[in-house]
Amino acid sequence: MGFTARPLTALASGLLLAGCAIPYSPVPVATNFASTQQAKLQAAAHWGVIARHMANELRPTLQSAPKRPLYVMPLQASAFSKGVATHLVTALVNDGFVVLKTPEAGSLKIELDTQVVAFSKDRPQYRYVGLPSTLASGAWVLTGIDHSAEWLGTAAIYTYDAYRWFTAQFAPGATPKTEAIVTLSVADEARYYARTTSVYYTSDEDRALYDAALQPSKTFVVKDH
Incomplete structure (x- = not known):
């Protein structure tokens, strides 16, 4: 009796589990993506690291394209955008490219676009194993x-x-809710020649450095004479 009960129990458990996986659903079943790693920006030196990385990504395209001067243009006024643009100019100049201070006719624009997104504060806190x-x-x-x-x-x-x-490769603290989407585009008035996009975690306390909307505004007082 004890010997035959085990197969019956296993069969019943299998049927129960099979019943949970329904073959049809009115909406897609939510699943997780495969685990990935995402770098966390924690210092201004990291801004230089990602600027040099993007410059390396664009180098083959810029070297194969007709020789035209470049102009780096951050699309946001955040401290992060300005800092990355400065690092990017340095990397391009050191690579031998002609980088203009002001745009001119016929030059290629390198547009730096940053989008800051904030998710819910109760994000899953998956940590390393081992x-x-x-x-x-x-x-x-x-x-x-x-x-x-x-x-x-x-x-x-x-x-x-x-x-x-x-x-050591894992950032300390909780999973940040703030992320920065950084896109670098090489274009002129007619077309895009190259484009690269990366996503990074940022410290929630440092969001003002990355979000242009949180930059301190300047107030000018006009006096009547």
Whole structure:
């Protein structure tokens, strides 16, 4: 009796699970994307990193196109847009391109467009995996050795350093709700020649650096004479 009950239980469980996956639905079933990684901007130096990355992406197109001077034009007035534009001019000049201070007829415009989006504050907080296995593997490596107090202290330091080494690529803190969509376009009046788009996390506390709408406004007072 006990032997036959197990297959029956498994069959019943399978039928129950199969019944949950309905073959027809009035709307698409929500699913997750495959896991990806997205860089988090946390310093002005990171603005230079992404500017050089975009310059490298555009270099093949600019080198193969007819030689025309370039003009970098940020479309937003945020500190981020201005900073990236400055880094981009530096990268292009260092690559040997002619970059104008003001646009001229016949030049190619490099438009820098930044869109800041904010999602709900209660975003899923998926973190890296591997902490238990890292610590477990460290404990496994240390077995079979005479453990003095000094040795255990040294081993703990090296284990912690190894843990920080393997997890250093992950940004600390909660998943930000603020993201920046950065698009770089090379165009003239008639057509686009190249275009690249990247998305980055930004610290929620630093949103004013990325969102032009949050830049402090200047007030001018006109005095009557």
